[in-house]
Amino acid sequence: MSREKQKEIVICMGSSCFSRGNKVALGIIRNYLKENSLEVDITFRGAHCLGICEQGPVLILNDKTHKKVMPDEITGVLDEFFSSDK
Numbered sequence: 001m002s003r004e005k006q007k008e009i010v011i012c013m014g015s016s017c018f019s020r021g022n023k024v025a026l027g028i029i030r031n032y033l034k035e036n037s038l039e040v041d042i043t044f045r046g047a048h049c050l051g052i053c054e055q056g057p058v059l060i061l062n063d064k065t066h067k068k069v070m071p072d073e074i075t076g077v078l079d080e081f082f083s084s085d086k
Ligand code: FES
Pocket: 012, 013, 014, 015, 016, 017, 018, 048, 049, 050, 051, 052, 053, 054, 056, 058
């Protein structure tokens, strides 16, 4: 079956991002993928500190780095990501 490039979500699990929002974001993303049955279509993984802590919490969606993504913004960011055809 031919498919578009698999989408990938990388969440920074470094201590700065984790304590500033990604601890909560992790659960939000997991729930989002489950509720929308996207778990098999996506690679979701954590990363060590990405070296831009002052701009965290950091999330990478495919090759695009999203900075200062607060937990209450996650759903909107994911909606946009999954509605795009990249
Ligand atoms: S902890 Fe996320 S960029 Fe450093």
